[in-house]
Amino acid sequence: QVHLVESGGGLVQAGGSLRLSCAASGRTFSSYAMGWFRQAPGKEREFVGALSWSGGWSGGRTFYLDSVKGRFTISRDNAKNTVYLQMNSLKPEDTAVYYCAAEAGNRWIPAVAATYTYWGQGTQVTVSS
Secondary structure, eight states: OOOEEEEOOEEEETTOOEEEEEEEOSSOGGGSEEEEEEEOTTSOOEEEEEEOOSSSTTTTOEEEOGGGTTTEEEEEEGGGTEEEEEEOSOOGGGOEEEEEEEEOSTTOOTTOGGGOOEEOOOEEEEEEO
8 A cells, every 4th residue: 555645736927837746655665657748628638747756677667758858857765765746947838736646566558547546636737828
């Protein structure tokens, strides 16, 4: 069982930056693939980025939504059981509730929400124009 808690959301002007954090419980954090998704009002939940589990042939691979490539960076600190989403050059269209998710199994597909077992409660990001 993994419990995820996001933090770091808030209100920022366009062009600004925010860093979201997702703190995870459990002793095997490094074996979990982690993802970030977002959901804007009236829209479907959308993949933002993902980071594979540490180690192995795919250790530390990152995946991003095309529209955030070059602006967002996902990283993890296994010693702190935390995954981060650094968001730079924010745009109003980035406004959404951001969720982190975790998956340890072989069914994981980075951009597919249904393949993640554990989810946080979400943190609001609002980008003003």
